[in-house]
Amino acid sequence: MAAMLQLSPLVSATPSFIAPTNQNEPKAIAKDTSPTGSLRNCKTINQVKQLHCHITKTGFSHTPSNVTKLISACAEMGTFESLDYARKAFNLFLEEEETKGVLFMYNSLIRGYSSAGLCDEAIGLYVQMVLQGVLPDKFTFPFALSACSKIVAFCEGVQLHGSLVKTGLEEDVFIGNSLIHFYAECGHLDYAQKVFDEMLERNIVSWTSLICGYGRRNMPKQAVSLFFEMVAAGVKPNSVTMVCVISACAKLKDVALSERVCAYIGESGLKTNMLMVNSLVDMYMKCGATDAAKWLFDECVDKNLVLYNTILSNYVRQGLASEAVSVVGEMLQQGLRPDKVTMLAAISACAQLSDSLSGKCCHGYVLRNGLEGWDTICNAMIDMYMKCGEQEMACIIFDNMSNKTVVSWNSLISGFIRSGDVKSAWEIFNEMPKSDLVSWNTMIGALVQESKFEEAIELFREMQTEGIKGDRVTMVEVASACGYLGALDLAKWTHAYIEKSEIKCDTRLGTALVDMFAKCGDPQSAMKVFNTMAGRDVSAWTAAIRAMAMEGNGKRALELFDDMLKQGVKPDEVVFVAVLTACSHVGLLEQGRNIFMSMQLVHGISPHIVHYGCMVDLLGRAGLLEEAVDLIKCMPMEPNDVIWGTLLAACRTHKNVEMATYAAEQISKLTTQRTGIHVLLSNIYASAGKWADVAKVRLQLKERGIQKVPGSSSIEVNGVIHEFTSGGDTDTHTERSHIALMLQEINSRLRDAGYIPDLDNVLVDVDEKEKEYLLSRHSEKVAIAFGLIGTGQGVPIRVVKNLRMCSDCHSFAKLVSRIYDREIIVRDNNRFHFFSQGLCSCSDYW
DNA sequence: CTAGGGTTAG
Numbered sequence: 001m002a003a004m005l006q007l008s009p010l011v012s013a014t015p016s017f018i019a020p021t022n023q024n025e026p027k028a029i030a031k032d033t034s035p036t037g038s039l040r041n042c043k044t045i046n047q048v049k050q051l052h053c054h055i056t057k058t059g060f061s062h063t064p065s066n067v068t069k070l071i072s073a074c075a076e077m078g079t080f081e082s083l084d085y086a087r088k089a090f091n092l093f094l095e096e097e098e099t100k101g102v103l104f105m106y107n108s109l110i111r112g113y114s115s116a117g118l119c120d121e122a123i124g125l126y127v128q129m130v131l132q133g134v135l136p137d138k139f140t141f142p143f144a145l146s147a148c149s150k151i152v153a154f155c156e157g158v159q160l161h162g163s164l165v166k167t168g169l170e171e172d173v174f175i176g177n178s179l180i181h182f183y184a185e186c187g188h189l190d191y192a193q194k195v196f197d198e199m200l201e202r203n204i205v206s207w208t209s210l211i212c213g214y215g216r217r218n219m220p221k222q223a224v225s226l227f228f229e230m231v232a233a234g235v236k237p238n239s240v241t242m243v244c245v246i247s248a249c250a251k252l253k254d255v256a257l258s259e260r261v262c263a264y265i266g267e268s269g270l271k272t273n274m275l276m277v278n279s280l281v282d283m284y285m286k287c288g289a290t291d292a293a294k295w296l297f298d299e300c301v302d303k304n305l306v307l308y309n310t311i312l313s314n315y316v317r318q319g320l321a322s323e324a325v326s327v328v329g330e331m332l333q334q335g336l337r338p339d340k341v342t343m344l345a346a347i348s349a350c351a352q353l354s355d356s357l358s359g360k361c362c363h364g365y366v367l368r369n370g371l372e373g374w375d376t377i378c379n380a381m382i383d384m385y386m387k388c389g390e391q392e393m394a395c396i397i398f399d400n401m402s403n404k405t406v407v408s409w410n411s412l413i414s415g416f417i418r419s420g421d422v423k424s425a426w427e428i429f430n431e432m433p434k435s436d437l438v439s440w441n442t443m444i445g446a447l448v449q450e451s452k453f454e455e456a457i458e459l460f461r462e463m464q465t466e467g468i469k470g471d472r473v474t475m476v477e478v479a480s481a482c483g484y485l486g487a488l489d490l491a492k493w494t495h496a497y498i499e500k501s502e503i504k505c506d507t508r509l510g511t512a513l514v515d516m517f518a519k520c521g522d523p524q525s526a527m528k529v530f531n532t533m534a535g536r537d538v539s540a541w542t543a544a545i546r547a548m549a550m551e552g553n554g555k556r557a558l559e560l561f562d563d564m565l566k567q568g569v570k571p572d573e574v575v576f577v578a579v580l581t582a583c584s585h586v587g588l589l590e591q592g593r594n595i596f597m598s599m600q601l602v603h604g605i606s607p608h609i610v611h612y613g614c615m616v617d618l619l620g621r622a623g624l625l626e627e628a629v630d631l632i633k634c635m636p637m638e639p640n641d642v643i644w645g646t647l648l649a650a651c652r653t654h655k656n657v658e659m660a661t662y663a664a665e666q667i668s669k670l671t672t673q674r675t676g677i678h679v680l681l682s683n684i685y686a687s688a689g690k691w692a693d694v695a696k697v698r699l700q701l702k703e704r705g706i707q708k709v710p711g712s713s714s715i716e717v718n719g720v721i722h723e724f725t726s727g728g729d730t731d732t733h734t735e736r737s738h739i740a741l742m743l744q745e746i747n748s749r750l751r752d753a754g755y756i757p758d759l760d761n762v763l764v765d766v767d768e769k770e771k772e773y774l775l776s777r778h779s780e781k782v783a784i785a786f787g788l789i790g791t792g793q794g795v796p797i798r799v800v801k802n803l804r805m806c807s808d809c810h811s812f813a814k815l816v817s818r819i820y821d822r823e824i825i826v827r828d829n830n831r832f833h834f835f836s837q838g839l840c841s842c843s844d845y846w
Numbered sequence: 847c848t849a850g851g852g853t854t855a856g
Contacts, residue, residue, distance in 0.1 A: 111847075141848095142847045143847065145848085172847095174847055175847090175848080176848085177849070180849085181848070181849065203848090204849085205848055205849050206848085208850080209849045211849090212849060212850070213849095238849095239850080241849080241850085242850090243850040244850060247850085275851055276850090277851095278852080279850080305852085306852055307851085309852040309853090310851070310852050312852080339852095344852090344854065345853085351854095376853055377854080380854045381854090382855090384854095405855095410855040411854070414855060414856065415855090438856045439856080441856045442856045443856095471856095474856090
């Protein structure tokens with residue numbers, strides 16, 4: 001403390017710390033008759049210095065009253081320089097004088113430091129004053145507490161609370177309000193509420209502080225109900241209260257509730273000020289009432305920078321980048337200077353539009369205005385350059401950052417993943433000093449994107465051992481991985497994990513869970529999740545409809561679609577794909593036709609080529625190949641390889657080689673072709689025994705370097721996923737001899753029951769014996785055999801196959817389900833087959 | 847003396 005007091009040497013006439021004054025400063029002294037009194041009129045620190053110098057020369061005495069005036073003038077300015085000047089004058093005074101009158105100086109300085117954000121200084125000064133034996137008063141505590149609130153200095157604030165209880169000041173309403181604010185800012189709403197409850201006297205600030213506290217701690221419901229409680233208690237809100245409660249409404253995204261709250265603006269006769277307009281615009285934007293927000297915004301005559309920034313950030317958040325760009329234009333026209341918040345939004349808009357030219361303009365503006373010191377700005381630029389495909393530029397910014405945050409690293413990682421450079425992403429992920437939840441989520445998401453589902457789950461486990469808990473985003477990725485794997489036990493575990501960890505299941509996660517259970521062949525669980533979901537949007541309904549479609553329950557899928565329409569959910573393109581797929585899976589021909597017609601006529605949605613594909617599939621599967629071709633011919637767009645491929649698949653089902661050849665000819669005219677189509681065509685020729693044509697197609701495949709995707713089936717046994725590839729990969733499996741024996745046993749029991757292998761399904765030209773052998777090694781058969789070994793009686797066998805199941809395997813599974821009295825569920829690449837007692841849920845229509 | 851607006855990555 002002594003050292004602190006000796007910071008400045010004792011000076012008599014002119015204080016040594018007075019900097020040379022700027023003679024061009026407006027003269028505050030000019031009309032002055034009482035020199036010390038005019039200190040408070042000073043607008044700049046140089047005026048103060050000049051005046052101070054002047055009155056020191058003319059016999060200024062360092063009386064408590066004079067020094068207090070000097071200090072409060074400086075503290076009021078709140079600049080580092082003015083505070084420094086005040087502090088030095090104060091220290092000087094402390095050395096000359098006793099403690100008389102020093103309390104006011106402490107109060108002014110603590111307030112100055114606190115409002116300038118120099119909170120540590122403010123708290124330090126409070127400590128100094130107590131050590132010096134100066135008793136804080138009812139003004140000291142609010143200043144000191146506000147400093148503690150700003151830097152979330154919980155322990156210090158609690159000590160202050162303790163001391164003020166001793167001084168008996170806790171009944172003061174200002175102090176109570178400061179305590180509420182302090183505890184709320186520290187996240188202890190329980191303590192804030194307790195202070196509020198125990199207050200003997202409350203005013204509007206008490207209510208507002210608590211409402212604001214709840215709102216900011218993401219408890220907007222409590223904030224709004226406290227507001228209604230306040231109104232019911234007869235307390236009138238003021239504009240600050242309204243700003244707080246409106247921002248809570250924005251978080252709830254509830255327009256109706258917001259309107260109820262806003263009714264009090266009129267009722268209280270409150271004049272709307274700039275801050276209120278701003279919070280209203282923000283609220284309407286966040287509630288999705290963009291038109292209302294824009295109307296208010298346009299009505300406002302003297303828009304300020306913050307209002308522009310509000311609408312701008314919201315446009316960017318909603319992905320309306322071009323709207324944002326036009327707002328920036330308007331703003332520049334009004335002569336407003338973009339600040340760092342504006343630039344943040346502008347840079348994000350450039351990122352969304354992949355507009356590196358405008359992005360570079362923003363970059364230039366940032367450099368010219370010295371905004372590159374803000375890490376958020378640099379992070380946004382990294383993201384922008386990455387999204388514009390300029391990795392080098394992003395890396396330069398990253399390398400030049402002196403204060404890299406975890407967001408900087410994460411922006412680089414996600415940028416590399418987006419550009420397909422997963423290797424670099426991994427390097428950064430492993431290299432970064434501190435990874436957070438977002439980093440892990442990004443990497444897990446990348447693995448899911450790469451179809452490395454087991455690795456994704458593995459990384460999720462690793463993340464937990466690192467002590468990082470998953471959130472909604474993590475679980476959406478994990479659920480999606482489970483779905484692709486078709487691993488029901490893992491899926492159940494994931495669902496339980498979400499419930500146990502109290503992860504809030506929002507619409508997105510709920511939808512992911514419905515999809516997961518559907519893909520794992522558990523439509524009951526899928527529907528259970530769906531039925532408990534709160535805000536079901538069109539994608540949630542789509543997931544449920546798809547679940548029913550995959551199960552082959554076309555009727556229920558259509559019922560769900562009807563329910564959705566009845567509940568007023570607007571259908572989109574995607575849901576029609578699910579509904580039409582459901583129709584084609586069970587051959588609901590008329591319903592499918594009607595729904596397809598209703599798309600344009602009732603819902604105003606023009607069918608996309610995908611929807612035509614669904615119709616071709618529906619007609620083709622039903623054997624109406626001619627009608628399918630007619631539909632293709634009158635499509636408003638050029639048919640692509642998928643359309644012809646769908647027709648080709650139908651030709652295979654109905655063994656129409658002639659039309660298959662026609663479809664194949666059409667495909668060969670197209671420049672873009674998928675692998676699957678060639679394989680399909682060669683399979684059709686193979687089934688028909690046209691081995692010369694098969695060879696031709698195979699040669700084409702080889703020439704283009706296209707490889708046939710090998711059939712592969714997986715099955716989860718005791719939490720481990722076993723994968724079998726068609727054509728003898730069982731050799732690598734540890735249970736290979738068991739599986740081979742089991743397959744032999746199954747085949748002989750099936751043969752006794754009258755099973756004859758359908759050799760049409762073997763697509764290579766070999767002798768009968770060899771065909772039979774190859775057929776018996778289809779991956780789903782191997783997986784079923786392994787399932788029979790590895791699981792107990794009564795446990796359903798669940799197999800996931802990457803390709804469409806062949807008809808021989810289908811008959812095989814039906815028979816096994818009867819002879820071994822087991823439920824078998826096979827998910828192929830687009831639907832499920834539930835085998836039980838010799839029958840399949842698809843009634844052999846698939 | 848106490849309460850209030852806009853902020854990047856998954």
